[in-house]
């Protein structure tokens with residue numbers, strides 16, 4: 001499918017310029033049908049759903065996510081949020097006395113907060129700082145990662161700055177010192193071509209509800225095969241080989257990090273989103289998103305907006321962030337005009353995705369014009 005065909009699937013595109021994919025994915029016709037089918041099943045024959053339909057959406061979602069991210073199905077665990085996935089990865093790291101953990105200035109709270117808890121709370125926390133040019137430079141990772149670093153925990157694309165990091169290069173630096181790499185992919189997965197095997201990262205956790213076009217309450221944790229011998233700190237029937245309570249053996253794949261019944265409704269909503277992306281060329285999705293974010297940045301800058309996301313496509317993806325004192329007022333004005341964006345304090349954000357086009361961005365720019373004049 002091309003971008004135009006995908007746009008056709010989303011009723012919202014006929015009514016609004018929806019530019020908030022870094023927040024929450026809207027509903028397509030396929031999602032509506034899938035949820036209706038799930039509801040009909042629950043309404044008419046829940047017994048059949050339980051006996052014959054429990055696993056199919058879960059295994060399809062694992063397979064599709066793997067396909068979209070250059071990983072194997074057996075390296076994917078379904079979890080409930082990006083934060084949950086990051087915490088599972090945290091639990092698998094060997095405690096080390098006198099060690100350190102490395103973040104950067106843009107790391108998300110769920111990458112940092114677990115490290116304040118046992119058993120790793122004693123590690124020194126190092127933050128790689130952004131330089132004046134707004135870039136977190138790889139040389140600065142090199143300076144901060146050493147033989148005592150147990151893990152590097154950063155975001156692939158950051159939600160406040162819209163900064164994209166080269167996670168393959170970060171993984172090379174970290175691995176050369178023996179450190180594990182945990183990536184938060186909430187603002188990258190689904191928005192760009194990703195080959196997790198090629199990046200070499202150890203763990204990659206992402207929610208389904210944003211660029212992957214899925215539901216809140218569903219997330220994916222990629223666990224590289226080399227970590228499949230690690231023991232989780234929690235176990236349920238989904239972690240185990242069988243239901244036999246006298247024969248506990250963990251699964252030998254990433255599903256050992258799952259526990260019990262997943263969110264079936266969430267999976268029913270997530271599958272069509274992953275299918276839409278898998279029927280599309282992810283390189284095309286990436287180029288489309290870079291085109292729209294570049295176009296949006298240029299237009300916003302022309303209007304004097306203090307865009308903080310970098311121009312260089314190497315360092316950005318779908319998120320455009322700006323500082324604007326009255327971001328709430330601007331958000332409301334645009335929302336009233338049918339343009340959906342995001343604000344938080346003085347942060348103003350615009351996140352175009354594959355179902356958007358330049359006309360949507362033009363509506364945004366027109367709305368900005370009518371607000372600032």
Ligand SMILES: Cc1ncc(COP(=O)(O)O)c(C=O)c1O
Nearest residue numbers: 081082083108155159184186207
């Ligand atoms: C980089 C990043 N990580 C994580 C999240 C959300 O985490 P969770 O799936 O745990 O709610 C967001 C939400 O905006 C995000 O931007």
